[in-house]
Structure formats: structure tokens, C-alpha cells
Amino acid sequence: MSPCGQARRHTSRGAMAVLAWKFPRTRLPVGASALCVVVLCWLYIFPVYRLPNEKEIVQGVLQQGTAWRRNQTAARVFRKQMEDCCDPAHLFAMTKMNSPMGKSMWYDGEFLYSFTIDNSTYSLFPQATPFQLPLKKCAVVGNGGILKKSDCGRQIDEANFVMRCNLPPLSSEYTKDVGSKSHLVTANPSIIRQRFQNLLWSRKTFVDHMKVYNHSYIYMPAFSMKTGTEPSLRVYYTLSDVGANQTVLFANPNFLRSIGKFWKSRGIHAKRLSTGLFLTLVK
Numbered sequence: 395m396s397p398c399g400q401a402r403r404h405t406s407r408g409a410m411a412v413l414a415w416k417f418p419r420t421r422l423p424v425g426a427s428a429l430c431v432v433v434l435c436w437l438y439i440f441p442v443y444r445l446p447n448e449k450e451i452v453q454g455v456l457q458q459g460t461a462w463r464r465n466q467t468a469a470r471v472f473r474k475q476m477e478d479c480c481d482p483a484h485l486f487a488m489t490k491m492n493s494p495m496g497k498s499m500w501y502d503g504e505f506l507y508s509f510t511i512d513n514s515t516y517s518l519f520p521q522a523t524p525f526q527l528p529l530k531k532c533a534v535v536g537n538g539g540i541l542k543k544s545d546c547g548r549q550i551d552e553a554n555f556v557m558r559c560n561l562p563p564l565s566s567e568y569t570k571d572v573g574s575k576s577h578l579v580t581a582n583p584s585i586i587r588q589r590f591q592n593l594l595w596s597r598k599t600f601v602d603h604m605k606v607y608n609h610s611y612i613y614m615p616a617f618s619m620k621t622g623t624e625p626s627l628r629v630y631y632t633l634s635d636v637g638a639n640q641t642v643l644f645a646n647p648n649f650l651r652s653i654g655k656f657w658k659s660r661g662i663h664a665k666r667l668s669t670g671l672f673l674t675l676v677k
């Protein structure tokens with residue numbers, strides 16, 4: 395990503411110069427001075443030992459933006475490998491095509507639990523993946539707070555497909571940093587439980603909250619954990635009952651499993667893939 399807005403340049407070298415200037419000269423023994431120099435050099439060479447604050451992280455990322463060049467060859471190779479392993483164009487979501495009635499599938503986040511696709515779940519699947527993969531110019535927006543004060547909103551909204559993670563707030567106070575468009579929003583069942591009482595009581599708060607996502611697909615890992623299935627189905631029925639503009643897509647557990655393996659073979663071992671990393675694959 396190229397830097398958005400005016401990044402306030404502030405290298406760690408500059409910060410250290412300020413630090414040195416602020417401290418009055420003191421008469422320390424030579425040994426102590428040498429030790430100070432060693433410690434400062436150490437901190438300079440291995441800055442990881444100093445916990446950066448959020449602002450510094452954002453600035454770091456923005457600075458990388460100028461140096462980072464997209465390697466077209468590498469991107470093509472990577473896309474090819476990923477298509478060979480995971481076939482996102484066909485397996486991204488549960489569809490009538492890849493999940494016929496009576497098919498037995500395994501939950502990808504459980505140890506040995508399967509389910510069979512019956513009439514009622516089958517009828518919730520679209521015929522095929524409703525958008526064309528790979529996507530042309532796509533933005534994946536995480537919700538880790540790193541975009542705060544980044545001014546990236548306009549650049550994000552320029553993408554023709556914007557994916558967002560875990561039902562993030564999109565109210566006007568954030569528009570400048572995160573944009574306002576979205577085409578696909580992921581939602582974990584755990585968020586439905588924490589923020590919307592699992593949709594067991596009034597669903598108005600939920601329906602109102604979803605309006606900011608306009609005509610997005612709501613992408614839910616409904617078949618990763620057994621406990622996630624019912625809340626995901628409730629999201630589907632809630633939105634379709636009120637005639638909402640959003641459409642629920644269920645993640646295909648076979649797809650989630652194969653991309654988990656794909657990243658693992660590249661040395662990324664997370665128990666569950668972070669949503670952002672996972673979506674990066676799709677684009």
C-alpha cells in the first residue's frame with residue numbers, strides 16, 4: 395500500500411537526537427558513558443525491545459509504503475500457487491454447486507465433527523460464488539486500529555471491492571481513516587454472541603447496525619465450530635426476514651482448511667487464521 399495522507403516523518407534516529415538533546419550533560423565516569431552508548435546503540439539496532447506505540451507503528455507502515463514495490467512476477471506465482479491449492483473462485487463460500495444436498499462435510503475448527511447438508515441449509519446457498527474471483531482492485535481493511543489517524547479512507551474507497559473484517563464501525567467519525575464503502579464484511583459468530591445477544595432477543599439493534607454495510611455480503615464461518623452454526627443461520631434469517639440489503643454467505647470449511655494448510659506450509663502457524671490474512675488470499 396502506498397502512504398495515504400501526509401505521513402509525519404519521524405525516524406527513530408530523530409527521536410534519539412531529541413532524547414540526547416533533552417538530557418543535560420553530566421559528568422559520568424568513562425565506564426558508565428561507554429555503557430550508555432552501548433545501551434543506546436543496542437536500542438537503536440534492536441528497537442524491538444522497546445515497545446512502540448500505535449502511532450509509531452502506523453508511521454512505520456507508512457514509511458514502508460514508499461519503499462515497497464509490488465513484484466508482479468512474485469504476485470503472479472503466488473496467485474497461481476494459491477489457486478492450485480485452494481480454488482477460491484469455486485470454494486470460497488458454500489454454494490449449491492460445491493455443496494449439494496446430502497453431502498457430508500467436516501467442521502474445520504472442530505476435532506472430528508461432521509454435518510450433512512439438508513434441505514433447509516441447502517436452500518440458503520447461492521447457486522455459485524456471487525462475484526468474480528480474482529478481484530480487480532481490492533482493499534482488505536482489518537480492524538486492528540492501525541488505520542487510526544492514517545487518512546487512508548479515500549484510497550480505500552477507490553478500490554472496486556472493499557472487504558472488511560468483523561463488523562467494524564463505519565460511522566462518519568471514522569470515514570476519513572477507514573472509508574465508507576464495503577462489499578464484503580466478515581462476521582464471526584462470537585461477535586454475534588458478544589454484541590447482539592446471539593440474536594435471541596430483539597434483533598433491531600443488529601439490523602440497524604448492518605445498514606452501514608449497504609449491499610455487502612456478510613461472510614460467516616458458519617461451519618467452523620458447531621456452536622457457530624445456529625447464530626450464523628439466525629443472521630441469515632434475520633436479514634432476509636427484514637428485507638435487508640445485505641446477503642449472507644457461509645464460508646466453506648473445506649476452503650478454510652486448505653488455506654490454513656497453505657499458510658502453514660509457508661511458515662505461518664496460527665491456531666485460527668486471522669481474518670485479514672485469510673482475506674488477503676482471496677484477492
Ligand SMILES: *[C@@H]1O[C@H](CO)[C@@H](O)[C@H](O)[C@H]1NC(C)=O
Nearest residue numbers: 463464465466467468469471
Ligand atoms: C520478483 O519475484 C521473483 C520470483 O519470486 C524473483 O525471482 C525476483 O528476483 C523478484 N524481483 C524483484 C525485483 O524483487
Ligand SMILES: *[C@@H]1O[C@H](CO)[C@@H](O)[C@H](O)[C@H]1NC(C)=O
Nearest residue numbers: 495496512513514515516517
Ligand atoms: C426438500 O425441499 C423440496 C422443495 O422445497 C421438497 O420438495 C422436498 O420434499 C424436500 N426434501 C426433503 C427430504 O425434505
Ligand SMILES: *[C@@H]1O[C@H](CO)[C@@H](O)[C@H](O)[C@H]1NC(C)=O
Nearest residue numbers: 574575576606607608609610
Ligand atoms: C451503497 O450502494 C449503492 C448501490 O450499490 C451505491 O450506489 C452507493 O454508492 C453505496 N453507498 C456507499 C456508502 O457505499
Ligand SMILES: *[C@@H]1O[C@H](CO)[C@@H](O)[C@H](O)[C@H]1NC(C)=O
Nearest residue numbers: 605608609636637638639640
Ligand atoms: C437498501 O438500499 C436502497 C438503495 O441503496 C435504500 O434505498 C434502502 O433504504 C435500503 N434498504 C434498507 C432496508 O436498508
